[in-house]
Amino acid sequence: MSNSANTEKKIILTGDRPTGSLHLGHYVGSLRKRVELQNTGEYDQFVMIADLQALTDNADNPGKIRDNILEVTLDYLAAGLEPDKTTIFVQSHVPALTELPMFYSNLVTVSRLERNPTVKAEIKMRNFERSLPVGFMTYPISQAADITAFKARYVPVGDDQLPMIEQTREIVSNFNRIYGEGILVEPEAILSSNSACKRLVGTDGNAKMSKSLGNCIYLKDDAKTLKQKIMSMYTDPLHINVSDPGHTENNPVFIYLEAFSTDDDFANFMPDYKNLAEMKEHYERGGLGDMKCKKFLNSVMQQMLEPIRQRREEYAKDKGALLEMLKKGTERAVEVSNETLAQVRNAIGINYFDDKTFLDKYI
Ligand code: TRP
Numbered sequence: 001m002s003n004s005a006n007t008e009k010k011i012i013l014t015g016d017r018p019t020g021s022l023h024l025g026h027y028v029g030s031l032r033k034r035v036e037l038q039n040t041g042e043y044d045q046f047v048m049i050a051d052l053q054a055l056t057d058n059a060d061n062p063g064k065i066r067d068n069i070l071e072v073t074l075d076y077l078a079a080g081l082e083p084d085k086t087t088i089f090v091q092s093h094v095p096a097l098t099e100l101p102m103f104y105s106n107l108v109t110v111s112r113l114e115r116n117p118t119v120k121a122e123i124k125m126r127n128f129e130r131s132l133p134v135g136f137m138t139y140p141i142s143q144a145a146d147i148t149a150f151k152a153r154y155v156p157v158g159d160d161q162l163p164m165i166e167q168t169r170e171i172v173s174n175f176n177r178i179y180g181e182g183i184l185v186e187p188e189a190i191l192s193s194n195s196a197c198k199r200l201v202g203t204d205g206n207a208k209m210s211k212s213l214g215n216c217i218y219l220k221d222d223a224k225t226l227k228q229k230i231m232s233m234y235t236d237p238l239h240i241n242v243s244d245p246g247h248t249e250n251n252p253v254f255i256y257l258e259a260f261s262t263d264d265d266f267a268n269f270m271p272d273y274k275n276l277a278e279m280k281e282h283y284e285r286g287g288l289g290d291m292k293c294k295k296f297l298n299s300v301m302q303q304m305l306e307p308i309r310q311r312r313e314e315y316a317k318d319k320g321a322l323l324e325m326l327k328k329g330t331e332r333a334v335e336v337s338n339e340t341l342a343q344v345r346n347a348i349g350i351n352y353f354d355d356k357t358f359l360d361k362y363i
Contacts, residue, residue: 003335005151006044011185012037013152015048015091018068019058022075023216025209028197028259029158033190035080037156045086046150046333047076049326052091052098053142056135057126073322075219078312083325089333090326091146096337100145101138103344107174108141108167116140116163125212144168148184149337156190159198160208165189179347183340196258205234205252217301219308226305230298235290242289248280253293261300269299 005011014030016022022031037043049072054065069090076088091097113119119140123132143164147155148171155165165187172184192198199208202215209216217229235253239246248254254276263275273279279296282288315322345351352358 003332004339005336009042009044010154011150011152012043012045012154012156012190013048013147013150013187014046014156015050015053015146016072017050017054018065018072019054020064020068020211021071021218021220022079023209023211023218024256025158025200025216026075027079027219028192028194028200030156030192031076031079031081033156033192034086037154037190038081038086041085043154046152046336047081047086047088048146048333049073049088049090050146053139055092056133056139056142057122059133059135069326070319070322073326074312074315077315077322078219078308080308080311083329087329087332088326089330093330094149094333094337096149096334096341097142097145099341100149100344101142103348104141104144104171104175105138107171107178112167112170113137113140116167118160118163140164140167141171144171147187148172149340150333151185151340152187153185154190155187158200159191162189162191175344175347179344183343183347194259196255200259201252201255203229203233203252205250219305220312221305222309223302223306226301227298230294230301233294233297235293239283239290243286245286246283246288246290248283253290253297254280254283256297257293257300260304261297265296265300265303270296 012034014034016026034045034047038045049069051065051069054068055062058064073088077083081088114137119137123136128136140163144167147165147168155161157165169186172186175184201207202209202213203217204213204215206213206215217226221229233252233256236247236251238244257276257279261276266273266275266279270279273282279288279293283293342351346355349355349358
């Protein structure tokens with residue numbers, strides 16, 4: 001892969017905070033899509049380990065982030081990202097990503113930041129109140145830098161990231177109005193078309209799978225852990241006896257089947273039904289037990305996660321090679337983003353020492 005951005009291809013950028021191993025929410029929300037996009041060969045894709053963003057609410061615990069850099073890298077490779085097709089890099093080692101937010105922060109109002117629904121929800125969950133770090137409040141600006149530094153047109157994400165994309169579009173449009181068009185690109189989200197995948201519920205039925213809620217299935221969970229988690233999943237509390245009519249809506253077992261199962265899975269593991277619609281119909285009518293549903297879900301998930309676990313194990317054997325790969329990816333990211341940074345500085349007109357019209361005025 002050449003070190004400058006491949007301008008013939010549409011550019012993709014996305015990333016994850018390295019605060020823990022990646023879970024199924026990450027996988028269906030975005031990671032699976034990135035692998036698909038990578039394999040079309042039609043895009044120049046950048047995937048970033050967002051350690052600077054992770055620091056915005058972990059300033060006192062940088063060790064947690066250090067420990068998860070290689071964990072997340074392994075999750076990426078296990079899921080099927082390939083370093084010679086996708087550029088994987090570390091945010092904190094790309095200087096343009098700390099410089100651009102300084103310029104962008106002048107194009108965003110405090111009240112606009114305060115209206116960001118995702119940030120609002122995160123602040124509430126963390127009980128920040130008056131101890132809210134400035135860096136956390138402004139991370140959407142930094143995220144706009146992540147996206148625009150690479151001139152990314154597409155950002156594959158879960159739907160909680162839509163406010164960040166919207167904020168980025170506004171920054172780009174303000175920048176273009178003031179400093180001129182033609183440098184920054186307005187990005188678009190790529191969301192999963194399956195609504196169960198846009199924001200995967202937790203195993204406890206909570207609206208979001210999240211490490212802090214302890215309701216996650218991790219990509220690296222072994223077969224036994226996975227089975228345990230599935231067997232103890234929350235289902236329909238009103239479905240007490242097998243013969244009782246059940247509810248499939250808001251029932252995480254059925255939401256996961258919606259997200260993961262295919263008609264082939266029915267042929268292989270659950271031939272009583274042709275597809276999920278038939279199975280749901282039986283559950284709703286009464287007569288289909290939760291145990292049977294969970295066992296089926298377990299078969300589906302084990303089959304999906306087994307190759308991911310195997311690849312993880314393979315890649316984990318050589319940590320030195322992983323680091324080397326990250327370093328190379330980061331070098332490419334630095335070069336590509338520095339080109340954008342230089343253009344931004346020129347557009348703002350602070351390129352005093354190499355701007356001929358400026359210099360001619362004085363010497
Ligand atoms: N906010 C994302 C998350 O919480 C991580 C992230 C940082 C990101 N920069 C990005 C995602 C740029 C997409 C594009 O996981």
